[in-house]
Amino acid sequence: MSKFGGALALSLALALCVAACGERPQVVNYKQGSYQGKPDTPPYKAAPFNGDKTQWEHALETRAQNQNEYKRIR
């Protein structure tokens, strides 16, 4: 009995020793809910781009470069 008790105590002690070894994620992961509202269309679907994503991206790229005075002003 005492042998069994000793083994039990030893196993419990060992379990306690490794209890802090578990690694939990330290960064909060927000669980995004699923959107319940109306569906939206991509911005290039309507006029004036009528679904031409490449042309839309090119237009935005050109506008963005207008913010760079090193290219806008020589």
Next chain:
Amino acid sequence: MARMKFLCDAERCIECNGCVTACKQENDVPWGVNRRRVVTINDGVPGERSISVACMHCSDAPCMAVCPVDCFYKTQEGVVLHDKDLCIGCGYCFYACPFGAPQFPQTGAFGVRGKMDKCTFCAGGPEPDGSPEEFAKYGRNRLSEGKLPACAEMCSTKALLGGDADVLSDIYRQRVTMRAARGTAATPPWGWDAAYGRPDAQGQPVPNAAPPAPAAPGSKS
């Protein structure tokens, strides 16, 4: 196309509030709601810095996580938008947002809140693009017109940049490189130190040396 982002260069912002005005005018934002505002740190103290703040369209937006009715969604361009028809005006998003972006119109007495309103990156909302319904609820959809947010495009000093994050990074990288090439540590090409001088050990501003006077007309130089 990467992700739509704002970038504000605190070294350039002069606290003119042009971005705030442009946003209010472009989107017909109601009285009492400021989708964008300029925050100044150490206001009035030499070395003050201003920065224009609105919704930062977070990659992992906490407002989306806390919304009890799931009225937020993120577009393919990384713009965080919401459906005002679903919003119940609970204000959870306001408490979750680290930038104070969600705004609530005061629609009645005793602090009654209306539906949440925030910066849309001038991308409208879940109504037909360019429709009167979209303008009434969310403001103008400049993105669908191939334009960038009005605040960034109107910024007089180009402190506030808006658009594709990769393009903004390139612009800012070139700007920093040019600053380093044109100025020195003692004489920066622009910014507060160039205008008012660097503070001494006691923190008092030391004016820059006056530029040499121009030669009088007709004198030999």
